Amino acid sequence: MNKPTITKIIKTQMETKDIKTLKFYYPGKMSPGQFFMIWIPGVDEIPMSASYINKEDKGITFKKVGAATSALFKMNKGDKIGVRGPYGNGFNIKRGKTLFIGGGTGIATITVAVEFAANKKFSSDVIIGVKNKKELFFENRLKKFINKVYVSTDDGSKGYKGFASDLTKHLLSKNKYTSVLTCGPEIMMKQILSACKDTQFQASIERYMKCSVGLCGQCCLGNGLRVCKEGPVFDGKTLKKIPEFGVYKRDASGRKIKFK
Amino acid sequence: MANLATKIASLKLDNPTILASGLMDEDAGSMKRIIDCGAGAVVTKSIGLKSRDGYPNPTVIELETGFLNAMGLPNPGIKDFEEEVKKIKQSNCVLIGSVFGSNSKEFLELGSEMQSFGADALELNMSCPHAKGYGVEIGSDSKLVKEITSCVKDSIDIPVFVKLSSNVTDIKKIAMAAEKGNADGIVAINTVKAMKIDIDIKAPILANRYGGYSGKAIKPIGVRCVFEIAESLDIPIIGVGGITTGEDALEYVMAGASAVQIGTGIYYREIDIFNKVCQEMNMWMNDNNIKKISELIGVAHK
Structure with a gap:
Protein backbone atom coordinates (compact mmCIF):
# COMPACT_ATOMS: atom_id res chain seq x y z
CA MET A 1 0.00 0.00 0.00
CA ASN A 2 1.45 3.35 -1.05
CA LYS A 3 0.98 5.19 2.20
CA PRO A 4 3.66 5.90 4.79
CA THR A 5 4.58 3.25 7.34
CA ILE A 6 5.70 4.76 10.63
CA THR A 7 9.12 3.56 11.68
CA LYS A 8 11.74 4.53 14.26
CA ILE A 9 15.19 5.93 13.66
CA ILE A 10 17.65 3.39 15.07
CA LYS A 11 20.93 5.20 14.42
CA THR A 12 22.21 8.58 13.28
CA GLN A 13 25.67 9.69 12.17
CA MET A 14 27.07 13.06 11.21
CA GLU A 15 28.97 12.95 7.91
CA THR A 16 29.93 16.64 7.66
CA LYS A 17 28.80 19.84 9.34
CA ASP A 18 25.50 19.77 7.45
CA ILE A 19 25.25 16.24 6.06
CA LYS A 20 23.71 13.54 8.22
CA THR A 21 22.74 9.87 7.92
CA LEU A 22 19.60 8.41 9.47
CA LYS A 23 19.16 4.67 9.67
CA PHE A 24 15.69 3.23 10.28
CA TYR A 25 14.07 -0.14 10.59
CA TYR A 26 12.56 -1.02 7.19
CA PRO A 27 12.96 -4.66 6.14
CA GLY A 28 12.89 -5.74 2.50
CA LYS A 29 14.87 -5.93 -0.70
CA MET A 30 15.75 -2.97 -2.89
CA SER A 31 18.44 -2.01 -5.38
CA PRO A 32 20.88 0.91 -5.33
CA GLY A 33 19.33 3.98 -6.97
CA GLN A 34 15.79 3.21 -5.84
CA PHE A 35 14.21 5.73 -3.51
CA PHE A 36 11.79 6.17 -0.63
CA MET A 37 9.26 8.85 0.14
CA ILE A 38 10.21 10.06 3.61
CA TRP A 39 7.43 11.68 5.61
CA ILE A 40 8.21 14.10 8.39
CA PRO A 41 4.74 14.48 9.97
CA GLY A 42 3.61 18.09 10.07
CA VAL A 43 6.39 19.21 7.71
CA ASP A 44 6.63 17.52 4.30
CA GLU A 45 7.26 14.29 2.44
CA ILE A 46 10.29 14.11 0.14
CA PRO A 47 11.91 11.53 -2.18
CA MET A 48 15.26 10.20 -1.04
CA SER A 49 17.53 7.49 -2.41
CA ALA A 50 18.90 4.89 -0.02
CA SER A 51 22.49 5.32 1.15
CA TYR A 52 22.51 2.09 3.18
CA ILE A 53 20.71 -1.07 2.14
CA ASN A 54 20.63 -3.87 4.69
CA LYS A 55 18.16 -6.71 5.03
CA GLU A 56 16.38 -5.28 8.08
CA ASP A 57 17.26 -1.60 7.99
CA LYS A 58 17.87 1.15 5.45
CA GLY A 59 19.61 4.50 5.57
CA ILE A 60 19.36 7.93 3.99
CA THR A 61 22.09 10.57 3.84
CA PHE A 62 21.14 14.16 3.13
CA LYS A 63 22.25 17.76 3.33
CA LYS A 64 20.33 20.33 5.35
CA VAL A 65 18.88 22.58 2.62
CA GLY A 66 15.13 23.16 3.03
CA ALA A 67 12.35 22.77 5.59
CA ALA A 68 12.09 18.99 5.20
CA THR A 69 15.82 18.21 5.39
CA SER A 70 16.26 20.69 8.27
CA ALA A 71 13.51 18.89 10.20
CA LEU A 72 15.13 15.53 9.42
CA PHE A 73 18.51 16.90 10.44
CA LYS A 74 17.20 17.55 13.95
CA MET A 75 15.98 13.99 14.38
CA ASN A 76 17.60 11.54 16.74
CA LYS A 77 17.49 7.87 17.62
CA GLY A 78 13.95 6.89 18.61
CA ASP A 79 12.21 9.62 16.59
CA LYS A 80 9.47 8.57 14.20
CA ILE A 81 9.32 9.08 10.44
CA GLY A 82 6.97 7.73 7.79
CA VAL A 83 8.45 5.71 4.93
CA ARG A 84 6.93 4.39 1.71
CA GLY A 85 8.63 2.62 -1.16
CA PRO A 86 11.10 1.58 -2.44
CA TYR A 87 10.15 3.17 -5.75
CA GLY A 88 11.45 3.36 -9.30
CA ASN A 89 14.21 1.56 -11.11
CA GLY A 90 17.68 1.51 -9.62
CA PHE A 91 21.05 1.17 -11.33
CA ASN A 92 21.60 -1.85 -13.55
CA ILE A 93 25.02 -2.87 -12.23
CA LYS A 94 26.67 -5.37 -14.53
CA ARG A 95 29.86 -7.38 -14.79
CA GLY A 96 32.79 -5.57 -16.41
CA LYS A 97 34.57 -2.48 -15.21
CA MET B 1 -15.04 -3.78 -35.00
CA ALA B 2 -17.60 -1.66 -33.21
CA ASN B 3 -17.62 2.09 -33.75
CA LEU B 4 -16.36 3.85 -30.61
CA ALA B 5 -16.50 7.37 -32.05
CA THR B 6 -18.54 9.77 -29.95
CA LYS B 7 -19.66 13.38 -29.90
CA ILE B 8 -19.96 15.76 -26.96
CA ALA B 9 -21.73 18.85 -28.19
CA SER B 10 -19.71 19.81 -31.29
CA LEU B 11 -16.61 17.99 -30.09
CA LYS B 12 -15.90 14.81 -32.05
CA LEU B 13 -13.76 12.08 -30.48
CA ASP B 14 -12.38 8.90 -32.09
CA ASN B 15 -13.16 7.06 -28.87
CA PRO B 16 -14.88 7.97 -25.60
CA THR B 17 -11.85 7.74 -23.26
CA ILE B 18 -10.49 11.07 -22.03
CA LEU B 19 -7.62 11.77 -19.64
CA ALA B 20 -9.13 13.34 -16.49
CA SER B 21 -7.75 16.64 -15.23
CA GLY B 22 -4.92 16.62 -12.69
CA LEU B 23 -2.81 13.66 -13.83
CA MET B 24 -0.04 13.51 -16.43
CA ASP B 25 -1.21 16.84 -17.84
CA GLU B 26 1.14 19.50 -16.53
CA ASP B 27 3.28 19.55 -19.68
CA ALA B 28 2.90 18.83 -23.38
CA GLY B 29 5.17 15.75 -23.29
CA SER B 30 3.02 13.94 -20.72
CA MET B 31 -0.20 14.74 -22.57
CA LYS B 32 1.40 13.52 -25.81
CA ARG B 33 2.21 10.20 -24.15
CA ILE B 34 -1.42 9.81 -23.04
CA ILE B 35 -2.66 10.52 -26.58
CA ASP B 36 -0.18 7.93 -27.88
CA CYS B 37 -1.69 5.49 -25.37
CA GLY B 38 -5.05 5.77 -27.08
CA ALA B 39 -6.98 8.52 -25.29
CA GLY B 40 -9.66 10.18 -27.43
CA ALA B 41 -8.88 13.52 -25.75
CA VAL B 42 -6.94 14.96 -22.84
CA VAL B 43 -7.97 17.47 -20.20
CA THR B 44 -5.20 19.75 -18.95
CA LYS B 45 -4.33 20.30 -15.34
CA SER B 46 -6.64 22.92 -13.84
CA ILE B 47 -5.04 26.27 -14.59
CA GLY B 48 -5.56 29.50 -12.69
CA LEU B 49 -4.52 33.10 -13.28
CA LYS B 50 -1.38 32.95 -11.16
CA SER B 51 1.10 30.19 -10.42
CA ARG B 52 0.39 28.14 -7.30
CA ASP B 53 2.68 25.65 -5.58
CA GLY B 54 -0.22 23.72 -4.10
CA TYR B 55 0.04 21.99 -0.74
CA PRO B 56 3.17 20.44 0.74
CA ASN B 57 3.45 16.64 0.63
CA PRO B 58 1.98 14.17 1.42
CA THR B 59 -0.41 15.15 -1.35
CA VAL B 60 -1.25 11.66 -2.63
CA ILE B 61 -1.64 8.36 -0.76
CA GLU B 62 -3.09 5.00 -1.63
CA LEU B 63 -5.92 3.55 0.43
CA GLU B 64 -7.54 0.11 0.29
CA THR B 65 -9.78 0.82 -2.70
CA GLY B 66 -8.53 4.04 -4.22
CA PHE B 67 -6.34 7.10 -3.80
CA LEU B 68 -6.70 10.13 -1.59
CA ASN B 69 -5.21 13.39 -2.83
CA ALA B 70 -5.01 17.04 -1.98
CA MET B 71 -2.71 18.71 -4.47
CA GLY B 72 -4.07 22.22 -3.84
CA LEU B 73 -4.48 23.23 -7.49
CA PRO B 74 -0.76 23.55 -8.28
CA ASN B 75 -0.26 25.13 -11.69
CA PRO B 76 2.22 27.43 -13.45
CA GLY B 77 -0.41 30.10 -14.17
CA ILE B 78 -2.19 30.66 -17.48
CA LYS B 79 0.63 32.74 -19.06
CA ASP B 80 3.27 30.05 -18.55
CA PHE B 81 0.86 27.36 -19.70
CA GLU B 82 0.52 28.85 -23.17
CA GLU B 83 3.59 27.10 -24.56
CA GLU B 84 2.39 23.70 -23.27
CA VAL B 85 -1.00 24.06 -24.99
CA LYS B 86 0.57 25.29 -28.21
CA LYS B 87 3.10 22.45 -28.17
CA ILE B 88 0.54 19.68 -27.59
CA LYS B 89 -1.76 21.17 -30.22
CA GLN B 90 1.00 20.69 -32.81
CA SER B 91 0.06 17.02 -32.73
CA ASN B 92 -3.41 16.35 -33.99
CA CYS B 93 -5.24 15.78 -30.71
CA VAL B 94 -8.37 16.94 -28.95
CA LEU B 95 -7.44 19.14 -26.00
CA ILE B 96 -9.83 20.26 -23.28
CA GLY B 97 -8.48 23.11 -21.18
CA SER B 98 -9.41 22.94 -17.51
CA VAL B 99 -9.57 26.22 -15.60
CA PHE B 100 -10.41 27.28 -12.06
CA GLY B 101 -11.31 30.71 -10.78
CA SER B 102 -13.08 32.30 -7.85
CA ASN B 103 -15.62 34.32 -9.85
CA SER B 104 -17.06 34.71 -13.35
CA LYS B 105 -14.51 37.36 -14.33
CA GLU B 106 -11.60 35.02 -13.59
CA PHE B 107 -13.25 32.06 -15.33
CA LEU B 108 -13.90 34.20 -18.39
CA GLU B 109 -10.35 35.53 -18.55
CA LEU B 110 -8.91 32.01 -18.23
CA GLY B 111 -11.37 30.59 -20.74
CA SER B 112 -10.57 33.27 -23.32
CA GLU B 113 -6.84 32.58 -22.93
CA MET B 114 -7.31 28.82 -23.29
CA GLN B 115 -9.39 29.38 -26.41
CA SER B 116 -6.79 31.71 -27.91
CA PHE B 117 -4.00 29.17 -27.19
CA GLY B 118 -5.91 26.62 -29.25
CA ALA B 119 -7.89 24.47 -26.79
CA ASP B 120 -10.78 22.59 -28.46
CA ALA B 121 -13.08 22.87 -25.44
CA LEU B 122 -13.15 24.19 -21.89
CA GLU B 123 -13.76 22.41 -18.61
CA LEU B 124 -14.76 24.71 -15.78
CA ASN B 125 -13.54 23.24 -12.51
CA MET B 126 -16.32 23.92 -10.02
CA SER B 127 -15.67 20.81 -8.01
CA CYS B 128 -12.19 20.57 -6.47
CA PRO B 129 -13.09 19.38 -2.95
CA HIS B 130 -10.18 20.87 -1.00
CA ALA B 131 -9.16 24.36 -2.18
CA LYS B 132 -10.41 27.35 -0.26
CA GLY B 133 -12.39 29.82 -2.35
CA TYR B 134 -12.39 27.58 -5.42
CA GLY B 135 -13.90 24.36 -6.72
CA VAL B 136 -16.88 22.97 -4.88
CA GLU B 137 -17.15 26.11 -2.77
CA ILE B 138 -18.43 27.64 -6.01
CA GLY B 139 -19.93 24.48 -7.47
CA SER B 140 -22.34 23.93 -4.59
CA ASP B 141 -24.11 27.25 -5.23
CA SER B 142 -26.45 26.80 -8.18
CA LYS B 143 -26.84 30.57 -8.66
CA LEU B 144 -23.04 31.00 -9.00
CA VAL B 145 -22.77 27.98 -11.30
CA LYS B 146 -25.36 29.45 -13.64
CA GLU B 147 -23.83 32.93 -13.51
CA ILE B 148 -20.26 31.77 -14.22
CA THR B 149 -21.30 29.35 -16.95
CA SER B 150 -23.40 31.89 -18.79
CA CYS B 151 -20.72 34.57 -18.45
CA VAL B 152 -18.13 32.26 -20.03
CA LYS B 153 -20.57 31.00 -22.68
CA ASP B 154 -21.49 34.54 -23.76
CA SER B 155 -17.96 35.26 -24.97
CA ILE B 156 -16.47 31.85 -25.80
CA ASP B 157 -17.00 29.93 -29.01
CA ILE B 158 -15.53 26.51 -28.11
CA PRO B 159 -17.75 24.05 -26.17
CA VAL B 160 -17.88 24.67 -22.42
CA PHE B 161 -18.23 21.78 -19.98
CA VAL B 162 -18.85 22.18 -16.25
CA LYS B 163 -17.19 19.68 -13.90
CA LEU B 164 -19.29 18.99 -10.82
CA SER B 165 -18.82 17.43 -7.41
CA SER B 166 -20.89 14.77 -5.70
CA ASN B 167 -20.29 16.63 -2.43
CA VAL B 168 -23.59 18.49 -2.72
CA THR B 169 -27.11 17.74 -1.51
CA ASP B 170 -28.56 17.54 -5.02
CA ILE B 171 -26.20 17.28 -8.00
CA LYS B 172 -29.20 17.42 -10.40
CA LYS B 173 -30.01 20.93 -9.22
CA ILE B 174 -26.44 22.12 -9.83
CA ALA B 175 -26.30 20.42 -13.24
CA MET B 176 -29.58 22.08 -14.21
CA ALA B 177 -28.11 25.45 -13.22
CA ALA B 178 -25.16 24.81 -15.53
CA GLU B 179 -27.56 23.85 -18.32
CA LYS B 180 -29.52 27.05 -17.75
CA GLY B 181 -26.21 28.91 -18.05
CA ASN B 182 -25.92 27.30 -21.53
CA ALA B 183 -23.23 24.75 -20.69
CA ASP B 184 -22.50 22.40 -23.58
CA GLY B 185 -21.98 19.45 -21.26
CA ILE B 186 -21.56 18.26 -17.69
CA VAL B 187 -18.54 16.39 -16.32
CA ALA B 188 -19.38 14.28 -13.26
CA ILE B 189 -17.85 13.60 -10.82
CA ASN B 190 -14.74 15.10 -9.23
CA THR B 191 -13.11 13.28 -6.30
CA VAL B 192 -15.13 12.71 -3.13
CA LYS B 193 -14.07 14.67 -0.03
CA ALA B 194 -12.40 12.29 2.41
CA MET B 195 -9.74 11.84 5.09
CA LYS B 196 -7.19 9.28 6.30
CA ILE B 197 -5.77 9.33 9.83
CA ASP B 198 -2.55 7.57 10.79
CA ILE B 199 -3.16 5.98 14.17
CA ASP B 200 0.55 5.92 15.12
CA ILE B 201 0.97 9.64 14.48
CA LYS B 202 -2.63 10.30 15.59
CA ALA B 203 -3.12 12.82 12.78
CA PRO B 204 -4.37 13.00 9.19
CA ILE B 205 -1.67 11.90 6.70
CA LEU B 206 -2.34 14.48 3.97
CA ALA B 207 -0.66 17.82 4.66
CA ASN B 208 -4.00 19.48 3.88
CA ARG B 209 -5.76 16.97 6.19
CA TYR B 210 -8.76 16.76 3.83
CA GLY B 211 -8.48 15.33 0.35
CA GLY B 212 -10.46 13.93 -2.53
CA TYR B 213 -11.00 10.21 -2.90
CA SER B 214 -10.68 8.65 -6.35
CA GLY B 215 -10.46 5.16 -7.81
CA LYS B 216 -12.61 2.06 -7.74
CA ALA B 217 -14.41 2.94 -4.51
CA ILE B 218 -16.15 5.99 -5.98
CA LYS B 219 -17.45 4.39 -9.18
CA PRO B 220 -20.95 3.64 -7.83
CA ILE B 221 -21.22 7.25 -6.66
CA GLY B 222 -20.21 8.54 -10.09
CA VAL B 223 -22.57 6.22 -11.92
CA ARG B 224 -25.45 7.29 -9.67
CA CYS B 225 -24.67 11.00 -10.28
CA VAL B 226 -24.50 10.54 -14.06
CA PHE B 227 -27.79 8.61 -13.98
CA GLU B 228 -29.49 11.34 -11.95
CA ILE B 229 -28.18 14.13 -14.18
CA ALA B 230 -29.19 12.27 -17.35
CA GLU B 231 -32.75 12.01 -16.04
CA SER B 232 -33.16 15.78 -15.85
CA LEU B 233 -30.84 17.23 -18.52
CA ASP B 234 -30.67 17.24 -22.31
CA ILE B 235 -26.99 18.23 -22.70
CA PRO B 236 -24.30 15.52 -22.96
CA ILE B 237 -22.53 14.14 -19.90
CA ILE B 238 -18.92 13.02 -19.47
CA GLY B 239 -18.75 10.34 -16.77
CA VAL B 240 -15.77 10.10 -14.45
CA GLY B 241 -14.91 8.30 -11.23
CA GLY B 242 -13.29 4.92 -10.71
CA ILE B 243 -13.14 3.68 -14.29
CA THR B 244 -10.50 0.99 -14.76
CA THR B 245 -12.08 -1.36 -17.31
CA GLY B 246 -14.19 -1.28 -20.45
CA GLU B 247 -17.07 -2.67 -18.40
CA ASP B 248 -16.78 0.28 -15.99
CA ALA B 249 -16.89 2.69 -18.94
CA LEU B 250 -19.96 0.92 -20.36
CA GLU B 251 -21.74 1.30 -17.02
CA TYR B 252 -21.24 5.05 -17.22
CA VAL B 253 -22.38 5.11 -20.85
CA MET B 254 -25.54 3.18 -19.99
CA ALA B 255 -26.17 5.62 -17.13
CA GLY B 256 -26.13 8.40 -19.71
CA ALA B 257 -22.52 9.41 -20.41
CA SER B 258 -21.43 10.20 -23.99
CA ALA B 259 -17.77 9.89 -22.99
CA VAL B 260 -15.72 8.98 -19.92
CA GLN B 261 -12.65 10.31 -18.17
CA ILE B 262 -9.91 8.15 -16.66
CA GLY B 263 -7.37 9.20 -14.05
CA THR B 264 -6.50 6.97 -11.10
CA GLY B 265 -7.02 3.91 -13.35
CA ILE B 266 -3.55 4.67 -14.74
CA TYR B 267 -2.15 3.32 -11.49
CA TYR B 268 -4.11 0.08 -11.63
CA ARG B 269 -3.65 -0.68 -15.33
CA GLU B 270 -0.64 1.35 -16.41
CA ILE B 271 -0.53 4.25 -18.76
CA ASP B 272 -2.00 2.41 -21.77
CA ILE B 273 -5.27 1.95 -19.88
CA PHE B 274 -6.93 4.05 -22.62
CA ASN B 275 -6.18 1.41 -25.27
CA LYS B 276 -7.17 -1.36 -22.88
CA VAL B 277 -10.53 0.20 -21.99
CA CYS B 278 -11.31 0.78 -25.69
CA GLN B 279 -10.44 -2.82 -26.56
CA GLU B 280 -12.65 -4.12 -23.77
CA MET B 281 -15.57 -1.90 -24.78
CA ASN B 282 -15.13 -3.04 -28.35
CA MET B 283 -15.08 -6.70 -27.32
CA TRP B 284 -18.24 -6.38 -25.25
CA MET B 285 -20.00 -4.51 -28.03
CA ASN B 286 -19.04 -7.15 -30.59
CA ASP B 287 -20.24 -9.94 -28.30
CA ASN B 288 -23.53 -8.12 -27.81
CA ASN B 289 -23.95 -7.13 -31.42
CA ILE B 290 -23.77 -3.38 -30.79
CA LYS B 291 -22.43 -1.44 -33.74
CA LYS B 292 -22.10 2.06 -32.30
CA ILE B 293 -21.46 3.43 -28.84
CA SER B 294 -24.38 5.87 -29.33
CA GLU B 295 -26.76 2.92 -29.18
CA LEU B 296 -25.82 2.44 -25.54
CA ILE B 297 -25.92 5.99 -24.18
CA GLY B 298 -28.51 6.12 -21.41
CA VAL B 299 -30.02 2.68 -22.11
CA ALA B 300 -30.21 1.94 -18.37
CA HIS B 301 -33.03 4.48 -18.07
CA LYS B 302 -35.57 2.37 -19.94
Missing part, protein backbone atom coordinates in the same frame (compact mmCIF):
# COMPACT_ATOMS: atom_id res chain seq x y z
CA THR A 98 32.34 0.34 -14.02
CA LEU A 99 33.27 3.94 -13.33
CA PHE A 100 31.03 5.40 -10.61
CA ILE A 101 30.82 9.18 -10.20
CA GLY A 102 29.07 10.84 -7.28
CA GLY A 103 28.78 14.61 -7.11
CA GLY A 104 27.77 16.44 -3.91
CA THR A 105 25.04 14.57 -2.02
CA GLY A 106 24.86 12.21 -5.02
CA ILE A 107 27.82 10.52 -3.33
CA ALA A 108 25.28 8.89 -0.98
CA THR A 109 23.49 7.06 -3.80
CA ILE A 110 26.71 6.18 -5.62
CA THR A 111 28.36 4.72 -2.53
CA VAL A 112 25.66 2.12 -1.97
CA ALA A 113 25.94 1.20 -5.68
CA VAL A 114 29.71 0.76 -5.33
CA GLU A 115 29.11 -1.42 -2.28
CA PHE A 116 26.72 -3.58 -4.31
CA ALA A 117 29.31 -3.99 -7.11
CA ALA A 118 32.04 -4.84 -4.60
CA ASN A 119 29.87 -7.51 -2.98
CA LYS A 120 29.41 -9.08 -6.41
CA LYS A 121 33.20 -8.83 -6.93
CA PHE A 122 32.70 -6.60 -10.00
CA SER A 123 35.60 -4.35 -10.83
CA SER A 124 35.04 -0.64 -10.36
CA ASP A 125 36.60 2.79 -9.95
CA VAL A 126 34.92 5.66 -8.16
CA ILE A 127 35.12 9.45 -8.30
CA ILE A 128 33.58 11.57 -5.58
CA GLY A 129 33.43 15.26 -6.27
CA VAL A 130 32.61 18.18 -3.99
CA LYS A 131 33.23 21.92 -3.93
CA ASN A 132 35.54 21.86 -0.91
CA LYS A 133 37.06 19.03 1.14
CA LYS A 134 34.86 20.01 4.11
CA GLU A 135 31.87 18.66 2.16
CA LEU A 136 33.47 15.28 1.54
CA PHE A 137 31.81 12.20 3.06
CA PHE A 138 31.81 8.41 2.66
CA GLU A 139 35.46 8.44 1.48
CA ASN A 140 36.50 6.01 4.23
CA ARG A 141 33.41 3.85 3.69
CA LEU A 142 34.28 3.59 -0.02
CA LYS A 143 37.88 2.68 0.75
CA LYS A 144 36.58 -0.49 2.44
CA PHE A 145 35.26 -1.75 -0.90
CA ILE A 146 37.71 -0.19 -3.32
CA ASN A 147 41.47 0.39 -3.29
CA LYS A 148 41.60 3.75 -4.94
CA VAL A 149 38.96 6.43 -4.41
CA TYR A 150 39.41 9.43 -6.71
CA VAL A 151 38.51 12.72 -5.07
CA SER A 152 37.89 15.99 -6.88
CA THR A 153 37.31 19.39 -5.32
CA ASP A 154 36.38 22.53 -7.22
CA ASP A 155 38.83 24.59 -5.17
CA GLY A 156 41.63 22.01 -5.08
CA SER A 157 41.47 21.63 -1.28
CA LYS A 158 41.84 17.87 -1.77
CA GLY A 159 42.66 15.52 -4.66
CA TYR A 160 42.08 16.62 -8.24
CA LYS A 161 41.46 20.33 -8.60
CA GLY A 162 38.37 20.88 -10.77
CA PHE A 163 35.04 19.32 -11.59
CA ALA A 164 34.26 15.63 -11.22
CA SER A 165 33.21 15.71 -14.89
CA ASP A 166 36.71 16.80 -15.92
CA LEU A 167 38.32 14.08 -13.84
CA THR A 168 35.89 11.63 -15.46
CA LYS A 169 37.03 12.71 -18.93
CA HIS A 170 40.62 12.16 -17.83
CA LEU A 171 39.93 8.64 -16.52
CA LEU A 172 37.86 7.74 -19.59
CA SER A 173 40.81 8.66 -21.84
CA LYS A 174 43.22 6.60 -19.74
CA ASN A 175 41.22 3.47 -18.86
CA LYS A 176 38.68 1.23 -20.52
CA TYR A 177 35.28 1.05 -18.80
CA THR A 178 32.21 -1.02 -19.70
CA SER A 179 29.86 1.47 -18.12
CA VAL A 180 29.63 4.79 -16.31
CA LEU A 181 27.09 5.24 -13.50
CA THR A 182 26.50 8.63 -11.97
CA CYS A 183 24.44 10.61 -9.49
CA GLY A 184 24.87 14.30 -8.78
CA PRO A 185 24.16 17.75 -10.22
CA GLU A 186 22.42 17.41 -13.59
CA ILE A 187 24.85 19.70 -15.42
CA MET A 188 27.71 17.45 -14.25
CA MET A 189 25.86 14.33 -15.38
CA LYS A 190 25.11 15.85 -18.77
CA GLN A 191 28.78 16.66 -19.32
CA ILE A 192 29.71 13.13 -18.34
CA LEU A 193 27.13 11.75 -20.79
CA SER A 194 28.64 13.73 -23.65
CA ALA A 195 32.08 12.41 -22.71
CA CYS A 196 30.85 8.78 -22.85
CA LYS A 197 31.11 7.92 -26.51
CA ASP A 198 30.65 4.15 -26.66
CA THR A 199 30.64 3.56 -22.93
CA GLN A 200 27.24 2.63 -21.51
CA PHE A 201 25.82 5.35 -19.28
CA GLN A 202 23.24 5.51 -16.49
CA ALA A 203 22.31 8.51 -14.38
CA SER A 204 19.98 8.99 -11.43
CA ILE A 205 17.68 11.97 -12.00
CA GLU A 206 16.08 14.11 -9.34
CA ARG A 207 12.79 15.96 -9.74
CA TYR A 208 10.16 17.46 -7.47
CA MET A 209 7.79 14.59 -6.67
CA LYS A 210 4.31 14.23 -5.26
CA CYS A 211 2.70 10.82 -5.75
CA SER A 212 5.86 8.80 -6.59
CA VAL A 213 3.72 6.07 -8.17
CA GLY A 214 3.41 7.39 -11.72
CA LEU A 215 0.06 9.11 -11.41
CA CYS A 216 0.36 12.84 -10.93
CA GLY A 217 2.86 13.70 -13.67
CA GLN A 218 4.77 16.20 -11.52
CA CYS A 219 8.18 14.59 -12.23
CA CYS A 220 7.74 14.01 -15.99
CA LEU A 221 10.56 14.52 -18.48
CA GLY A 222 10.57 14.49 -22.30
CA ASN A 223 7.53 12.70 -23.68
CA GLY A 224 5.92 11.86 -20.36
CA LEU A 225 8.74 9.80 -18.85
CA ARG A 226 8.02 9.62 -15.14
CA VAL A 227 11.16 9.96 -12.99
CA CYS A 228 9.36 8.10 -10.18
CA LYS A 229 8.30 5.18 -12.37
CA GLU A 230 10.48 4.83 -15.49
CA GLY A 231 13.38 6.42 -13.56
CA PRO A 232 14.96 7.69 -11.42
CA VAL A 233 17.83 5.92 -13.21
CA PHE A 234 17.78 6.44 -16.98
CA ASP A 235 20.28 5.20 -19.55
CA GLY A 236 22.26 7.46 -21.85
CA LYS A 237 20.26 6.53 -24.93
CA THR A 238 17.05 7.76 -23.28
CA LEU A 239 18.63 10.89 -21.78
CA LYS A 240 20.11 11.97 -25.13
CA LYS A 241 16.55 12.26 -26.46
CA ILE A 242 15.34 14.44 -23.57
CA PRO A 243 15.94 18.09 -24.45
CA GLU A 244 15.48 19.38 -20.90
CA PHE A 245 18.10 17.01 -19.38
CA GLY A 246 20.69 19.28 -17.77
CA VAL A 247 18.75 22.36 -18.86
CA TYR A 248 15.71 22.81 -16.62
CA LYS A 249 13.48 21.17 -14.02
CA ARG A 250 10.01 22.13 -12.84
CA ASP A 251 9.05 23.54 -9.45
CA ALA A 252 5.97 22.52 -7.43
CA SER A 253 3.75 24.72 -9.59
CA GLY A 254 5.08 23.24 -12.84
CA ARG A 255 7.08 26.31 -13.85
CA LYS A 256 10.45 25.74 -15.50
CA ILE A 257 13.54 26.39 -13.41
CA LYS A 258 16.84 26.54 -15.30
CA PHE A 259 19.84 24.69 -13.88
CA LYS A 260 22.75 26.92 -12.97
